[in-house]
Amino acid sequence: MSERPLGPQVAGFVPPPPPGPEVIGGVHVTLERLDAARHADPLFADNLGQDWLWDYMPYGPFASLQEYRDWQAEMATKADPFFYALRDTISGRVGGLASYLRIDPSNGVIEIGHIQISPAMQRSPAATEAISLMIRWAFEAGYRRVEWKCNALNAPSMLAARRYGFRHEGTFRQHMLVEGRNRDSAWFAILDDEWARLGPAHAAWLDPANFDGAGRQRQALSQLTAQAMGWDQP
Template sequence: MLTTVLTDGAELRALEPWHAEEFLTHLDGIRDHLGQWLAWHDRVPDLAAARAWLVGFAEKQVRDEGRVFGVWVGGKLSGGVSFPSFSTATGICEVGVWLAPEVTGRGLVTLAVRHLIDWAVFERGIARVEWYSAVGNEPSIAVARRLGFTKEGVLRKHYPHGEVRHDMELWSVLADEWRARAVAQGK
């Protein structure tokens, strides 16, 4: 997957180590927004850390254990979707997302994640896709619902963020469910 058009003016493409400067600029512009729900952006305070974060995903990709993609809107990096974990041995992967506030509400995350899950299920044989969301992160939970994920439960005090351990909702969609949904939608 090199470039996938999501909508007019928005595309999904690999987020590579050579994007480190653009990635850091993007993060610096949305840190307060991301900080509501995510902690990983705190581990990317400068250009060296941005490059290391992206190299980490490139190394995961080489090992077939994860990937990261950027969402560009109007030519500007505006968010991303990833497989923080990906295992064909177990048939399980996790999808993660983030998006700049100025481009929310356009369905970009839903479209991008749909592409990732299609690839994981139809091309790679993944049997289960997981989605974690902090309790109360309604935009994230809404995307999981729109994509047909099922809430499996709450992982109490699962995610350390700042001085607090947050409860996380665990959602999943199974390959059989994803395939049935694709058939129902005529794909």
């Protein structure tokens, strides 16, 4: 019998640690381990009246500040998902949440999700840098694969994944029920060897020279990551 093909050996792989830093610092944003006492009140205020922010989430909108505080307090106790609050370094204000989840050190796989950015932080360098920092931490810690999954109807999340350089790997049909509705899930990933190309693209976008005096980008991150990956320009 002829030999059947097997995957290549992964020499020297050591399972990376689970997420743990209390703080991950950047230029525009600081990621702080979620703490309801510090983070719930300002985020509830920023999200008030913006119920659409929760359209694709399995929780929310929250009817009261206390309900939101209680939810944050529960999330802050969990190791998976492992939540961070995103604090804008210029304004000092908390503007969003993001987490690591489906954390699988034995296979070197980790996902970024539960991303909820307030209108005040959306489309800002701080919001972009927050996700970039999370990707970078994962690969520097030794993960081989960083995943991004979203509702296949969530067009902004699909575009964001591509913008960061995640590769679309397919759609899992009838993957979940979320608040009684069907969810088909789009799957994306970046591999460690791809980050070797994408990391410099992220750094080039975040470089102050990429922004004019009014804070407008000179070159889009989607263009830089497409160039790095050899994709068609957006």
